[in-house]
Amino acid sequence: xxxxxxxxxxxxxxxxxxxxxxxxxxxxxxxxxxxxxxxxxxxxxxxxxxxxxxxxxxxxxxxxxxxxxxxxxxxxxxxxxxxxxxxxxxxxxxxxxxxxxxxxxxxxxxxxxxxxxxxxxxxxxxxxxxxxxxxxxxxxxxxxxxxxxxxxxxxxxxxxxxxxxxxxxxxxxxxxxxxxxxxxxxxxxxxxxxxxxxxxxxxxxxxxxxxxxxx
Amino acid sequence: xxxxxxxxxxxxxxxxxxxxxxxxxxxxxxxxxxxxxxxxxxxxxxxxxxxxxxxxxxxxxxxxxxxxxxxxxxxxxxxxxxxxxxxxxxxxxxxxxxxxxxxxxxxxxxxxxxxxxxxxxxxxxxxxxxxxxxxxxxxxxxxxxxxxxxxxxxxxxxxxxxxxxxxxxxxxxxxxxxxxxxxxxxxxxxxxxxxxxxxxxxxxxxxxxxxxxxx
DNA sequence: TTATTTCTAGACCTTACAGTCTATTTAAAT
DNA sequence: ATTTAAATAGACTGTAAGGTCTAGAAATAA
Numbered sequence: 001x002x003x004x005x006x007x008x009x010x011x012x013x014x015x016x017x018x019x020x021x022x023x024x025x026x027x028x029x030x031x032x033x034x035x036x037x038x039x040x041x042x043x044x045x046x047x048x049x050x051x052x053x054x055x056x057x058x059x060x061x062x063x064x065x066x067x068x069x070x071x072x073x074x075x076x077x078x079x080x081x082x083x084x085x086x087x088x089x090x091x092x093x094x095x096x097x098x099x100x101x102x103x104x105x106x107x108x109x110x111x112x113x114x115x116x117x118x119x120x121x122x123x124x125x126x127x128x129x130x131x132x133x134x135x136x137x138x139x140x141x142x143x144x145x146x147x148x149x150x151x152x153x154x155x156x157x158x159x160x161x162x163x164x165x166x167x168x169x170x171x172x173x174x175x176x177x178x179x180x181x182x183x184x185x186x187x188x189x190x191x192x193x194x195x196x197x198x199x200x201x202x203x204x205x206x207x208x209x210x211x212x213x214x215x
Numbered sequence: 216x217x218x219x220x221x222x223x224x225x226x227x228x229x230x231x232x233x234x235x236x237x238x239x240x241x242x243x244x245x246x247x248x249x250x251x252x253x254x255x256x257x258x259x260x261x262x263x264x265x266x267x268x269x270x271x272x273x274x275x276x277x278x279x280x281x282x283x284x285x286x287x288x289x290x291x292x293x294x295x296x297x298x299x300x301x302x303x304x305x306x307x308x309x310x311x312x313x314x315x316x317x318x319x320x321x322x323x324x325x326x327x328x329x330x331x332x333x334x335x336x337x338x339x340x341x342x343x344x345x346x347x348x349x350x351x352x353x354x355x356x357x358x359x360x361x362x363x364x365x366x367x368x369x370x371x372x373x374x375x376x377x378x379x380x381x382x383x384x385x386x387x388x389x390x391x392x393x394x395x396x397x398x399x400x401x402x403x404x405x406x407x408x409x410x411x412x413x414x415x416x417x418x419x420x421x422x423x424x425x426x427x428x429x430x
Numbered sequence: 431t432t433a434t435t436t437c438t439a440g441a442c443c444t445t446a447c448a449g450t451c452t453a454t455t456t457a458a459a460t
Numbered sequence: 461a462t463t464t465a466a467a468t469a470g471a472c473t474g475t476a477a478g479g480t481c482t483a484g485a486a487a488t489a490a
Contacts, residue, residue, distance in 0.1 A: 015466060023467080042256035042346035045448060055469045056449085062467095066448065117345060126405040127342040130332060131257035140405060168421075176418040179411050183398020190341040190355060196394050203391040206383075207418060210425030230436060238437080260478060270439045271479085277437095281478065 024062045026052045031073050036118040040070055041131050067133045070125075074136065077121040078143045085147060089154040096158035097208065100151070100177075104201045108194050111185070116192040123182040148174045164208045177204060239277045241267045246288050251333040255285055256346050282348045285340075289351065292336040293358045300362060304369040311373035312423065315366070315392075319416045323409050326400070331407040338397040363389045379423045392419060 019025070030052040034043045045066050049059050063069040088103040089096075111118065122143045129137055152174035158164050164173075180200050187196035234240070245267040249258045260281050264274050278284040303318040304311075326333065337358045344352055367389035373379050379388075395415050402411035 021467085037345040039254075039256065039343055039346060041254070042343070044446080046446080057451090057453095057470070058468055060449070119342065123401065124342055127334065127339055127401050128254055128257070129405050130252040131254060137405065144402070144405075172414065173418075175411075175414050179398045179402050179415050180395035180418075181398065182401055183394045183396065186338065186342050186397055186401070187359070187394050190344050190352065190359075196390075199387065199390050200394050203388075203395075203422060207422045207425070210422070236437085259476080261476080271441095272439055272481090273437070275479070 021062065023052075023054045023058050027054055027059060027062065027069070028073065028076050031069060032077060032121065033118070035070070035073055036077075036121050036124060037114075039124045039128050040136075041128060045069070067135075070133070070136065071139060073121065074125065074139045074143065078139075078146065081122075081143075082146060082150065085150045089150055095163060096154050096161060097163045097205075099154055100158075101201075101205070104197070107185075108197045111188055111197070112194060116188050116194070119189040120182060120185045123185055126182070127186075144178060148178050151177055158208075173208070176207075180204065236277065238267075238269045238273050241269055242274060242277065242284070243288065243291050246284060247292060247336065248333070250285070250288055251292075251336050251339060252329075254339045254343050255351075256343060260284070282350075285348070285351065286354060288336065289340065289354050289358065293354075293361065296337075296358075297361060297365065300365045304365055310378060311369050311376060312378045312420075314369055315373075316416075316420070319412065322400075323412045326403055326412070327409060331403050331409070334404040335397060335400045338400055341397070342401075359393060363393050366392055373423075388423070391422075395419065 027048065030048050031043075034048050034051075045059065046056075049056055059069070063072065084106070085103065088106065089099050091099050091102060094102060122140050125132060125136060126140050126144075129140075148171070152170040155164065155170035155173050159166060159170060180203075184196045184200035188194060242263065245263050246258075249263055249266075260274065261271075264271055274284070278287060299321070300318065303321065304314050306314050306317060309317060337355050340347060340351060341355050341359075344355075363386070367385040370379065370385035370388050374381060374385060395418075399411045399415035403409060
Protein backbone atom coordinates (compact mmCIF):
# COMPACT_ATOMS: atom_id res chain seq x y z
CA UNK A 1 0.00 0.00 0.00
CA UNK A 2 2.66 2.43 1.01
CA UNK A 3 4.76 1.10 -1.86
CA UNK A 4 4.30 3.05 -5.09
CA UNK A 5 5.24 0.03 -7.20
CA UNK A 6 3.10 -3.02 -6.88
CA UNK A 7 6.08 -5.35 -6.40
CA UNK A 8 6.18 -6.38 -2.80
CA UNK A 9 9.54 -5.49 -1.24
CA UNK A 10 11.91 -8.44 -1.40
CA UNK A 11 14.23 -9.29 1.38
CA UNK A 12 17.95 -8.79 1.14
CA UNK A 13 20.04 -6.07 -0.35
CA UNK A 14 18.14 -4.46 -3.19
CA UNK A 15 19.91 -4.14 -6.53
CA UNK A 16 21.23 -0.73 -7.42
CA UNK A 17 19.79 0.88 -10.48
CA UNK A 18 22.34 0.26 -13.22
CA UNK A 19 22.95 3.98 -13.55
CA UNK A 20 23.96 4.28 -9.92
CA UNK A 21 26.23 1.26 -9.89
CA UNK A 22 29.61 2.94 -9.79
CA UNK A 23 31.50 -0.15 -10.88
CA UNK A 24 29.24 -0.68 -13.83
CA UNK A 25 29.62 2.90 -14.93
CA UNK A 26 33.37 2.74 -14.58
CA UNK A 27 33.39 -0.35 -16.77
CA UNK A 28 31.28 1.35 -19.40
CA UNK A 29 33.50 4.43 -19.46
CA UNK A 30 36.71 2.45 -19.61
CA UNK A 31 35.22 0.09 -22.14
CA UNK A 32 34.24 2.96 -24.41
CA UNK A 33 37.76 4.35 -24.24
CA UNK A 34 39.20 0.97 -25.19
CA UNK A 35 36.75 0.08 -27.92
CA UNK A 36 36.82 3.46 -29.62
CA UNK A 37 40.57 3.09 -29.77
CA UNK A 38 41.02 -0.62 -30.52
CA UNK A 39 37.69 -1.99 -31.63
CA UNK A 40 35.92 -5.00 -30.18
CA UNK A 41 38.01 -8.03 -31.09
CA UNK A 42 41.32 -6.83 -29.82
CA UNK A 43 39.98 -5.23 -26.68
CA UNK A 44 40.56 -7.45 -23.67
CA UNK A 45 38.18 -7.85 -20.77
CA UNK A 46 41.17 -8.22 -18.46
CA UNK A 47 42.77 -4.99 -19.57
CA UNK A 48 39.51 -3.14 -19.18
CA UNK A 49 38.75 -4.34 -15.67
CA UNK A 50 42.35 -3.70 -14.67
CA UNK A 51 42.22 -0.13 -15.88
CA UNK A 52 38.78 0.36 -14.38
CA UNK A 53 40.05 -1.02 -11.08
CA UNK A 54 37.14 -3.44 -10.88
CA UNK A 55 37.54 -7.14 -10.10
CA UNK A 56 36.54 -9.78 -12.55
CA UNK A 57 33.66 -11.14 -10.55
CA UNK A 58 32.20 -7.70 -10.62
CA UNK A 59 32.38 -7.52 -14.39
CA UNK A 60 30.55 -10.79 -14.78
CA UNK A 61 28.05 -9.71 -12.19
CA UNK A 62 26.96 -6.83 -14.38
CA UNK A 63 27.52 -8.43 -17.79
CA UNK A 64 26.86 -12.00 -18.83
CA UNK A 65 29.71 -12.00 -21.31
CA UNK A 66 32.00 -9.83 -23.39
CA UNK A 67 29.30 -9.83 -26.05
CA UNK A 68 26.74 -8.57 -23.56
CA UNK A 69 29.19 -5.88 -22.49
CA UNK A 70 29.80 -4.88 -26.09
CA UNK A 71 26.09 -4.53 -26.69
CA UNK A 72 25.79 -2.33 -23.61
CA UNK A 73 28.63 -0.19 -24.92
CA UNK A 74 26.91 0.29 -28.25
CA UNK A 75 23.75 1.38 -26.45
CA UNK A 76 25.66 3.72 -24.17
CA UNK A 77 27.53 5.26 -27.08
CA UNK A 78 24.37 5.57 -29.10
CA UNK A 79 22.53 7.52 -26.45
CA UNK A 80 25.58 9.63 -25.57
CA UNK A 81 25.93 10.53 -29.19
CA UNK A 82 22.26 11.18 -29.83
CA UNK A 83 22.33 13.64 -26.96
CA UNK A 84 25.33 15.34 -28.51
CA UNK A 85 23.53 15.61 -31.82
CA UNK A 86 20.45 17.06 -30.17
CA UNK A 87 22.55 19.60 -28.34
CA UNK A 88 23.89 20.78 -31.67
CA UNK A 89 20.87 20.39 -33.89
CA UNK A 90 18.47 22.06 -31.48
CA UNK A 91 20.64 25.06 -30.78
CA UNK A 92 18.20 27.86 -31.57
CA UNK A 93 20.93 30.48 -31.54
CA UNK A 94 22.31 29.09 -34.78
CA UNK A 95 20.94 28.59 -38.26
CA UNK A 96 20.32 24.93 -39.14
CA UNK A 97 23.43 24.76 -41.29
CA UNK A 98 25.52 26.35 -38.58
CA UNK A 99 24.23 23.71 -36.21
CA UNK A 100 25.70 21.05 -38.43
CA UNK A 101 28.92 23.04 -38.54
CA UNK A 102 28.87 23.12 -34.78
CA UNK A 103 28.60 19.35 -34.66
CA UNK A 104 31.54 19.04 -37.02
CA UNK A 105 33.63 21.35 -34.87
CA UNK A 106 32.71 19.63 -31.64
CA UNK A 107 33.39 16.19 -33.02
CA UNK A 108 36.70 17.37 -34.37
CA UNK A 109 37.62 18.88 -31.03
CA UNK A 110 36.60 15.64 -29.37
CA UNK A 111 39.00 13.64 -31.51
CA UNK A 112 41.76 16.17 -30.94
CA UNK A 113 41.34 15.80 -27.20
CA UNK A 114 42.45 12.19 -27.52
CA UNK A 115 45.21 12.89 -30.03
CA UNK A 116 43.07 11.38 -32.78
CA UNK A 117 43.64 7.94 -31.33
CA UNK A 118 39.99 7.29 -30.64
CA UNK A 119 37.48 7.00 -33.42
CA UNK A 120 33.76 6.41 -33.55
CA UNK A 121 32.54 3.27 -31.83
CA UNK A 122 29.92 2.62 -34.48
CA UNK A 123 32.47 3.09 -37.24
CA UNK A 124 35.01 0.84 -35.56
CA UNK A 125 32.57 -1.95 -34.96
CA UNK A 126 30.94 -1.47 -38.33
CA UNK A 127 34.26 -2.17 -39.95
CA UNK A 128 34.67 -5.29 -37.82
CA UNK A 129 31.28 -6.67 -38.80
CA UNK A 130 32.72 -9.91 -40.14
CA UNK A 131 34.28 -10.74 -36.78
CA UNK A 132 31.47 -9.54 -34.55
CA UNK A 133 28.62 -11.34 -32.82
CA UNK A 134 25.77 -11.34 -35.29
CA UNK A 135 23.32 -9.28 -33.16
CA UNK A 136 25.72 -6.32 -33.21
CA UNK A 137 25.02 -5.66 -36.85
CA UNK A 138 21.42 -4.66 -36.42
CA UNK A 139 22.26 -2.54 -33.40
CA UNK A 140 24.88 -0.65 -35.37
CA UNK A 141 22.61 -0.18 -38.33
CA UNK A 142 19.87 1.32 -36.22
CA UNK A 143 22.45 3.53 -34.55
CA UNK A 144 23.40 4.99 -37.89
CA UNK A 145 19.77 5.29 -38.85
CA UNK A 146 19.10 7.27 -35.71
CA UNK A 147 21.94 9.72 -36.32
CA UNK A 148 20.97 10.02 -39.94
CA UNK A 149 17.38 10.82 -39.11
CA UNK A 150 18.39 13.55 -36.69
CA UNK A 151 20.71 14.99 -39.28
CA UNK A 152 18.05 14.82 -41.96
CA UNK A 153 15.69 16.78 -39.72
CA UNK A 154 18.32 19.48 -39.37
CA UNK A 155 18.91 19.58 -43.10
CA UNK A 156 15.18 19.72 -43.75
CA UNK A 157 15.01 22.85 -41.61
CA UNK A 158 17.92 24.32 -43.54
CA UNK A 159 16.06 23.55 -46.71
CA UNK A 160 12.82 25.13 -45.56
CA UNK A 161 14.76 28.25 -44.63
CA UNK A 162 16.42 28.32 -48.03
CA UNK A 163 19.90 27.68 -46.71
CA UNK A 164 20.11 24.80 -49.14
CA UNK A 165 18.20 24.18 -52.31
CA UNK A 166 15.42 21.65 -52.91
CA UNK A 167 17.49 19.58 -55.33
CA UNK A 168 18.16 16.64 -53.04
CA UNK A 169 16.11 15.04 -50.32
CA UNK A 170 17.41 15.74 -46.79
CA UNK A 171 17.47 12.01 -46.10
CA UNK A 172 19.74 11.47 -49.07
CA UNK A 173 22.04 14.28 -47.99
CA UNK A 174 22.11 13.00 -44.42
CA UNK A 175 22.98 9.53 -45.67
CA UNK A 176 25.77 11.02 -47.74
CA UNK A 177 27.00 12.96 -44.74
CA UNK A 178 27.25 9.96 -42.43
CA UNK A 179 28.81 7.73 -45.03
CA UNK A 180 31.51 10.27 -45.64
CA UNK A 181 31.89 11.46 -42.08
CA UNK A 182 32.67 7.96 -40.84
CA UNK A 183 35.26 7.68 -43.57
CA UNK A 184 36.74 10.96 -42.41
CA UNK A 185 36.92 9.78 -38.81
CA UNK A 186 38.66 6.64 -40.00
CA UNK A 187 41.29 8.62 -41.87
CA UNK A 188 41.70 11.15 -39.09
CA UNK A 189 42.54 8.25 -36.80
CA UNK A 190 44.95 6.72 -39.27
CA UNK A 191 46.65 10.05 -40.00
CA UNK A 192 46.37 11.34 -36.42
CA UNK A 193 45.23 14.60 -37.93
CA UNK A 194 42.11 16.76 -38.19
CA UNK A 195 42.74 17.31 -41.90
CA UNK A 196 40.45 14.52 -43.19
CA UNK A 197 37.59 15.86 -41.09
CA UNK A 198 38.11 19.32 -42.49
CA UNK A 199 38.49 18.06 -46.03
CA UNK A 200 35.27 16.15 -45.87
CA UNK A 201 33.33 18.90 -44.14
CA UNK A 202 34.53 21.45 -46.66
CA UNK A 203 33.47 19.28 -49.55
CA UNK A 204 30.12 18.53 -48.00
CA UNK A 205 29.26 22.17 -47.40
CA UNK A 206 30.40 23.03 -50.89
CA UNK A 207 27.94 20.47 -52.14
CA UNK A 208 25.20 22.10 -50.09
CA UNK A 209 26.10 25.56 -51.33
CA UNK A 210 25.88 24.44 -54.90
CA UNK A 211 22.47 23.13 -54.03
CA UNK A 212 21.46 26.56 -52.90
CA UNK A 213 22.81 28.32 -55.94
CA UNK A 214 21.28 25.93 -58.42
CA UNK A 215 17.79 25.93 -57.08
CA UNK B 216 80.55 -15.77 -66.38
CA UNK B 217 77.63 -17.72 -67.82
CA UNK B 218 75.54 -16.41 -64.93
CA UNK B 219 73.71 -13.24 -65.79
CA UNK B 220 73.69 -12.17 -62.17
CA UNK B 221 77.00 -11.72 -60.48
CA UNK B 222 76.07 -13.93 -57.54
CA UNK B 223 78.02 -17.16 -57.80
CA UNK B 224 75.67 -20.16 -57.84
CA UNK B 225 75.20 -21.55 -54.36
CA UNK B 226 74.88 -25.19 -53.61
CA UNK B 227 71.59 -26.77 -52.60
CA UNK B 228 68.04 -26.27 -53.69
CA UNK B 229 67.63 -22.75 -54.98
CA UNK B 230 64.85 -20.69 -53.50
CA UNK B 231 61.80 -20.25 -55.65
CA UNK B 232 60.95 -16.73 -56.61
CA UNK B 233 58.18 -15.67 -54.22
CA UNK B 234 55.81 -15.30 -57.16
CA UNK B 235 56.28 -18.93 -58.11
CA UNK B 236 55.97 -20.34 -54.62
CA UNK B 237 52.52 -21.86 -54.82
CA UNK B 238 52.13 -22.20 -51.07
CA UNK B 239 53.08 -18.60 -50.48
CA UNK B 240 50.61 -17.39 -53.06
CA UNK B 241 47.87 -19.55 -51.63
CA UNK B 242 48.54 -18.01 -48.21
CA UNK B 243 48.40 -14.51 -49.61
CA UNK B 244 45.14 -15.15 -51.43
CA UNK B 245 43.50 -16.81 -48.46
CA UNK B 246 44.89 -14.18 -46.12
CA UNK B 247 43.43 -11.40 -48.22
CA UNK B 248 40.04 -13.07 -48.17
CA UNK B 249 40.16 -13.36 -44.40
CA UNK B 250 41.52 -9.92 -43.61
CA UNK B 251 39.21 -8.06 -45.96
CA UNK B 252 36.37 -9.80 -44.18
CA UNK B 253 37.52 -9.83 -40.57
CA UNK B 254 40.43 -7.44 -40.24
CA UNK B 255 43.82 -8.22 -38.77
CA UNK B 256 43.28 -8.80 -35.06
CA UNK B 257 40.55 -11.36 -35.28
CA UNK B 258 42.00 -13.23 -38.24
CA UNK B 259 43.72 -16.41 -37.12
CA UNK B 260 46.89 -17.83 -38.60
CA UNK B 261 45.57 -21.31 -37.94
CA UNK B 262 42.33 -20.72 -39.76
CA UNK B 263 44.16 -19.26 -42.70
CA UNK B 264 46.66 -22.08 -43.13
CA UNK B 265 43.87 -24.60 -42.67
CA UNK B 266 41.78 -23.05 -45.40
CA UNK B 267 44.82 -22.62 -47.61
CA UNK B 268 45.74 -26.26 -47.04
CA UNK B 269 49.27 -25.32 -46.12
CA UNK B 270 51.06 -26.64 -43.02
CA UNK B 271 52.21 -24.36 -40.30
CA UNK B 272 55.92 -24.86 -40.87
CA UNK B 273 55.36 -23.66 -44.38
CA UNK B 274 53.71 -20.47 -43.21
CA UNK B 275 56.59 -19.64 -40.92
CA UNK B 276 59.02 -20.52 -43.67
CA UNK B 277 57.65 -17.74 -45.83
CA UNK B 278 56.71 -15.28 -43.09
CA UNK B 279 58.57 -14.54 -39.90
CA UNK B 280 55.38 -13.76 -37.99
CA UNK B 281 51.75 -12.80 -38.32
CA UNK B 282 52.90 -9.20 -38.45
CA UNK B 283 55.25 -9.95 -41.32
CA UNK B 284 52.41 -11.74 -43.08
CA UNK B 285 50.12 -8.77 -42.54
CA UNK B 286 52.66 -6.42 -44.02
CA UNK B 287 52.97 -8.68 -47.06
CA UNK B 288 49.20 -8.63 -47.43
CA UNK B 289 49.10 -4.85 -47.36
CA UNK B 290 51.74 -4.74 -50.08
CA UNK B 291 49.95 -7.34 -52.16
CA UNK B 292 46.64 -5.53 -51.83
CA UNK B 293 48.25 -2.21 -52.59
CA UNK B 294 49.76 -3.38 -55.85
CA UNK B 295 46.65 -5.33 -56.83
CA UNK B 296 44.60 -2.23 -56.28
CA UNK B 297 46.96 0.17 -57.98
CA UNK B 298 46.78 -2.04 -61.05
CA UNK B 299 43.00 -1.93 -60.88
CA UNK B 300 43.07 1.85 -60.69
CA UNK B 301 45.44 2.10 -63.63
CA UNK B 302 43.23 -0.18 -65.67
CA UNK B 303 40.36 2.22 -65.08
CA UNK B 304 42.13 5.55 -65.13
CA UNK B 305 44.09 4.84 -68.27
CA UNK B 306 41.20 3.59 -70.30
CA UNK B 307 41.50 5.81 -73.37
CA UNK B 308 38.06 4.82 -74.63
CA UNK B 309 36.46 6.76 -71.80
CA UNK B 310 36.49 10.38 -70.71
CA UNK B 311 38.41 10.97 -67.47
CA UNK B 312 35.25 11.30 -65.44
CA UNK B 313 33.81 8.15 -66.96
CA UNK B 314 37.00 6.39 -65.93
CA UNK B 315 36.28 7.26 -62.36
CA UNK B 316 32.73 6.05 -62.84
CA UNK B 317 34.12 2.82 -64.22
CA UNK B 318 36.19 2.37 -61.08
CA UNK B 319 33.14 2.93 -58.91
CA UNK B 320 31.17 0.37 -60.89
CA UNK B 321 33.93 -2.20 -60.82
CA UNK B 322 34.55 -1.79 -57.12
CA UNK B 323 30.84 -2.06 -56.46
CA UNK B 324 30.62 -5.21 -58.56
CA UNK B 325 33.62 -6.58 -56.69
CA UNK B 326 31.89 -6.15 -53.37
CA UNK B 327 28.68 -7.63 -54.71
CA UNK B 328 30.60 -10.72 -55.81
CA UNK B 329 31.34 -11.45 -52.17
CA UNK B 330 27.88 -10.53 -50.91
CA UNK B 331 29.28 -7.31 -49.43
CA UNK B 332 31.02 -9.28 -46.74
CA UNK B 333 34.49 -8.21 -47.76
CA UNK B 334 35.59 -4.62 -47.51
CA UNK B 335 38.77 -2.79 -48.33
CA UNK B 336 41.88 -4.09 -46.65
CA UNK B 337 43.30 -0.62 -46.16
CA UNK B 338 40.03 0.61 -44.70
CA UNK B 339 39.72 -2.36 -42.38
CA UNK B 340 43.23 -2.07 -41.06
CA UNK B 341 43.06 1.72 -40.96
CA UNK B 342 40.15 1.43 -38.57
CA UNK B 343 42.13 -1.04 -36.43
CA UNK B 344 45.13 1.28 -36.16
CA UNK B 345 45.05 1.34 -32.39
CA UNK B 346 45.45 -2.43 -32.21
CA UNK B 347 47.92 -2.85 -35.04
CA UNK B 348 51.70 -3.22 -35.12
CA UNK B 349 53.04 0.31 -35.37
CA UNK B 350 54.76 -0.09 -38.76
CA UNK B 351 51.42 -0.83 -40.40
CA UNK B 352 50.33 2.75 -40.03
CA UNK B 353 52.84 4.25 -42.38
CA UNK B 354 52.26 1.49 -44.90
CA UNK B 355 48.54 2.17 -44.90
CA UNK B 356 49.03 5.89 -45.16
CA UNK B 357 51.27 5.57 -48.19
CA UNK B 358 48.76 3.16 -49.70
CA UNK B 359 46.07 5.80 -49.49
CA UNK B 360 48.45 8.43 -50.78
CA UNK B 361 49.19 6.28 -53.80
CA UNK B 362 45.53 5.75 -54.66
CA UNK B 363 44.80 9.39 -54.04
CA UNK B 364 47.58 10.51 -56.36
CA UNK B 365 46.37 8.28 -59.15
CA UNK B 366 42.85 9.60 -58.68
CA UNK B 367 44.07 13.20 -58.62
CA UNK B 368 45.83 12.65 -61.95
CA UNK B 369 42.57 11.42 -63.43
CA UNK B 370 40.66 14.39 -62.03
CA UNK B 371 43.33 16.77 -63.33
CA UNK B 372 42.73 15.42 -66.79
CA UNK B 373 39.01 15.85 -66.34
CA UNK B 374 39.68 19.41 -65.30
CA UNK B 375 41.94 20.19 -68.25
CA UNK B 376 39.23 18.85 -70.56
CA UNK B 377 36.61 21.00 -68.88
CA UNK B 378 34.66 18.09 -67.47
CA UNK B 379 34.96 19.72 -64.08
CA UNK B 380 35.62 23.34 -63.18
CA UNK B 381 38.82 24.83 -61.81
CA UNK B 382 37.29 25.66 -58.45
CA UNK B 383 39.01 22.96 -56.41
CA UNK B 384 42.41 21.39 -56.70
CA UNK B 385 42.34 17.81 -58.02
CA UNK B 386 44.36 16.67 -54.99
CA UNK B 387 41.72 18.09 -52.69
CA UNK B 388 38.95 16.42 -54.62
CA UNK B 389 40.82 13.13 -54.70
CA UNK B 390 41.35 13.33 -50.95
CA UNK B 391 37.64 13.97 -50.52
CA UNK B 392 36.83 11.04 -52.75
CA UNK B 393 38.94 8.52 -50.84
CA UNK B 394 37.82 9.73 -47.45
CA UNK B 395 34.22 9.28 -48.44
CA UNK B 396 34.67 6.16 -50.52
CA UNK B 397 36.18 4.26 -47.63
CA UNK B 398 33.25 5.34 -45.51
CA UNK B 399 30.93 4.06 -48.20
CA UNK B 400 32.69 0.69 -48.30
CA UNK B 401 32.38 0.46 -44.53
CA UNK B 402 28.65 1.07 -44.66
CA UNK B 403 28.15 -1.22 -47.63
CA UNK B 404 29.72 -3.98 -45.57
CA UNK B 405 27.62 -3.19 -42.53
CA UNK B 406 24.40 -2.96 -44.54
CA UNK B 407 25.34 -5.76 -46.96
CA UNK B 408 24.10 -3.47 -49.69
CA UNK B 409 25.43 -1.45 -52.64
CA UNK B 410 23.29 1.52 -51.64
CA UNK B 411 25.97 3.38 -49.65
CA UNK B 412 28.39 3.12 -52.57
CA UNK B 413 25.77 4.54 -54.89
CA UNK B 414 24.76 7.26 -52.48
CA UNK B 415 28.32 8.44 -52.05
CA UNK B 416 29.16 8.23 -55.74
CA UNK B 417 26.04 10.15 -56.66
CA UNK B 418 26.87 12.92 -54.21
CA UNK B 419 30.46 13.09 -55.30
CA UNK B 420 29.62 13.44 -58.97
CA UNK B 421 27.01 16.04 -58.13
CA UNK B 422 29.74 17.99 -56.39
CA UNK B 423 31.89 17.73 -59.52
CA UNK B 424 29.03 18.82 -61.74
CA UNK B 425 28.44 21.88 -59.66
CA UNK B 426 32.10 22.60 -60.07
CA UNK B 427 31.64 22.58 -63.79
CA UNK B 428 28.58 24.81 -63.75
CA UNK B 429 30.05 27.35 -61.39
CA UNK B 430 33.34 27.85 -63.11
C1' DT C 431 76.17 -40.11 -55.04
C1' DT C 432 76.71 -36.79 -51.76
C1' DA C 433 76.42 -32.38 -49.75
C1' DT C 434 73.62 -28.54 -49.09
C1' DT C 435 69.76 -25.90 -48.98
C1' DT C 436 64.67 -25.10 -49.59
C1' DC C 437 60.26 -26.55 -48.71
C1' DT C 438 56.76 -29.45 -46.45
C1' DA C 439 54.83 -31.41 -42.32
C1' DG C 440 52.77 -31.31 -37.94
C1' DA C 441 53.53 -32.23 -33.01
C1' DC C 442 54.47 -29.35 -29.37
C1' DC C 443 55.05 -25.13 -26.31
C1' DT C 444 53.66 -20.73 -24.01
C1' DT C 445 50.83 -17.26 -23.23
C1' DA C 446 46.76 -14.69 -23.17
C1' DC C 447 42.09 -14.78 -23.16
C1' DA C 448 37.07 -15.28 -21.93
C1' DG C 449 34.72 -17.22 -18.60
C1' DT C 450 33.88 -19.95 -13.85
C1' DC C 451 33.98 -20.78 -8.97
C1' DT C 452 33.91 -19.96 -4.23
C1' DA C 453 34.31 -16.90 -0.76
C1' DT C 454 33.58 -12.54 1.69
C1' DT C 455 31.60 -8.12 2.47
C1' DT C 456 27.77 -4.91 2.30
C1' DA C 457 23.03 -3.43 2.61
C1' DA C 458 18.43 -3.79 3.43
C1' DA C 459 14.01 -6.37 5.26
C1' DT C 460 12.28 -8.81 9.03
C1' DA D 461 20.06 -9.76 15.60
C1' DT D 462 19.18 -12.52 11.71
C1' DT D 463 18.15 -13.53 7.17
C1' DT D 464 18.46 -12.72 2.37
C1' DA D 465 20.34 -11.10 -1.72
C1' DA D 466 23.66 -7.79 -4.10
C1' DA D 467 28.16 -6.57 -4.77
C1' DT D 468 33.08 -7.24 -4.38
C1' DA D 469 37.18 -10.08 -4.74
C1' DG D 470 40.44 -12.82 -7.13
C1' DA D 471 42.27 -17.53 -7.73
C1' DC D 472 41.44 -20.87 -11.08
C1' DT D 473 40.24 -23.29 -15.67
C1' DG D 474 39.98 -24.51 -20.49
C1' DT D 475 40.94 -23.31 -24.81
C1' DA D 476 42.56 -20.91 -28.64
C1' DA D 477 46.23 -18.24 -30.40
C1' DG D 478 50.83 -17.20 -32.11
C1' DG D 479 55.00 -19.20 -32.48
C1' DT D 480 58.88 -23.04 -32.04
C1' DC D 481 61.02 -27.41 -32.97
C1' DT D 482 62.51 -31.39 -35.25
C1' DA D 483 62.26 -34.31 -38.95
C1' DG D 484 61.82 -35.58 -43.55
C1' DA D 485 61.08 -34.73 -48.72
C1' DA D 486 62.44 -32.33 -52.80
C1' DA D 487 65.74 -30.05 -55.62
C1' DT D 488 70.17 -28.93 -57.37
C1' DA D 489 75.41 -28.11 -57.29
C1' DA D 490 79.40 -30.70 -56.74
